Amino acid sequence: MNQPLSIELHRGEILGIAGLVGSGRTEFLRALFGLDRLESGLAVISGEEFKPESPQTSIHRGLGLLSEDRQVEGLAVRMSLADNLTLSRLNPYVGFCFFNSKKQKAAVLEWINKINIKARSPEQKVWTLSGGNQQKVALARLLHQEAEVFLLDEPTRGIDVMSKAQIYELMGKLAAADKAVIFVSSYLPELLGVADRIAVFHRGQLVEIRPASEWTEASLMKAAITGKEIKTGLTGEEL
Numbered sequence: 573m574n575q576p577l578s579i580e581l582h583r584g585e586i587l588g589i590a591g592l593v594g595s596g597r598t599e600f601l602r603a604l605f606g607l608d609r610l611e612s613g614l615a616v617i618s619g620e621e622f623k624p625e626s627p628q629t630s631i632h633r634g635l636g637l638l639s640e641d642r643q644v645e646g647l648a649v650r651m652s653l654a655d656n657l658t659l660s661r662l663n664p665y666v667g668f669c670f671f672n673s674k675k676q677k678a679a680v681l682e683w684i685n686k687i688n689i690k691a692r693s694p695e696q697k698v699w700t701l702s703g704g705n706q707q708k709v710a711l712a713r714l715l716h717q718e719a720e721v722f723l724l725d726e727p728t729r730g731i732d733v734m735s736k737a738q739i740y741e742l743m744g745k746l747a748a749a750d751k752a753v754i755f756v757s758s759y760l761p762e763l764l765g766v767a768d769r770i771a772v773f774h775r776g777q778l779v780e781i782r783p784a785s786e787w788t789e790a791s792l793m794k795a796a797i798t799g800k801e802i803k804t805g806l807t808g809e810e811l
Contacts, residue, residue, distance in 0.1 A: 577778040579771060581721070581752050586743055588767030588784065589756040591796050596776040597756045598640055601723045604754075605637040606630045617721065631660055636719030638710050640726045640756070646710045647698050654680040654694035656709055661717040683712045688738060704735025711742065722746060724755035728762065740766055760789045774799030 577600075581587055591597045602608040604615060606624040614621045617633055624630045627637070639645035647656050657680050658665065665676040680694040689708045691701060698706055707727065714722055724743075728736040743753055743766060757763050763770050764784055771781040772795040780801045795801065 579778065579781070581754060583750045583752055584747050586747050586753040586755065586766060586768050587781075588763040588770040589754060589773060590760065590763055590770055590792050591773035593758070594775075595773040595796065597773050598725055599776070600773065601637060601725050601754065601756060604630065605635055605723055607637070631717060631719075634718070634720035636660075636714030636717055636722055638707075638714065638722070638724040638727055640729070642703075642706055642710050647706060649697070649699040649706075651698060652695050653684075653689070653691050653698055653701070653709055656698050657683060657694075657713050657716055660713055679716070683716060687712055687715075687742060702732070702735075704731035704738075707731050707735065707739065711739065720751055722751060722753045722755075724753065726757060727755055728757070728759070760792050763787075763792070764789065772796055 579587070589597045589600065599608060603610050604624055606626040606629055610624065614623055615633075616622075617635075620633075622629065622633050624633075624635070630637075643649055648659070651659075654676055658676055662671075664679070665672045677694050683689070684691060684694070687708050689701075689712065690705050698709060701709065711724075711727070722743075727743075728739055731739075743755070746753055747768075755767070764787060767784045769781055770784050770787050770792065772779040772792060774796060777799065779795050779799055
């Protein structure tokens with residue numbers, strides 16, 4: 573990001589982020605999660621300020637990130653489904669000098685059933701799962717860590733149609749449960765169909781935010797390419 577920006581996100585809202593590759597969409601999510609350091613600026617959640625200096629800080633404040641590249645940053649694919657799902661919140665299973673694997677397995681089985689992960693068992697290695705099921709494991713981890721703000725970078729890229737529909741449904745349930753969702757997508761119909769509002773980025777700058785109903789595929793693409801706000805007349809026609 574090369575310019576100051578301010579975005580307000582409400583509980584129960586799904587905010588879509590549009591823009592070309594390299595426009596700053598991914599960098600914005602990474603900065604919020606503490607993966608990329610900010611030179612200045614703060615995030616405010618429920619009225620409390622904090623600086624996202626590390627992923628641990630952001631997780632503690634209720635943020636969860638689904639990375640664009642699940643195989644490299646999102647998952648430890650050589651580890652089991654159970655270990656991946658619980659990795660960011662192990663406290664419930666740690667006792668005095670022991671790890672309660674039975675309790676962990678029971679919790680993981682519950683999440684497998686809740687979001688319909690197709691797997692033989694919690695011990696199955698993540699690399700053996702389909703792309704859609706890998707993505708659901710990554711999302712289940714954010715749910716398990718009790719995130720309040722979900723940062724999703726291309727959450728449906730490279731997965732099957734059924735898994736896409738399930739992820740859309742899950743995003744809707746998160747909003748209905750008073751969580752907040754920010755998601756990046758390069759697929760414009762997805763942004764228009766899922767988001768409540770859409771923000772457009774261009775060369776590291778925020779161009780404009782509008783309700784999704786006020787955007788079209790053409791106006792989103794125009795704003796993303798030109799970096800200029802799209803004006804509308806009294807009839808709603810783009811000028």
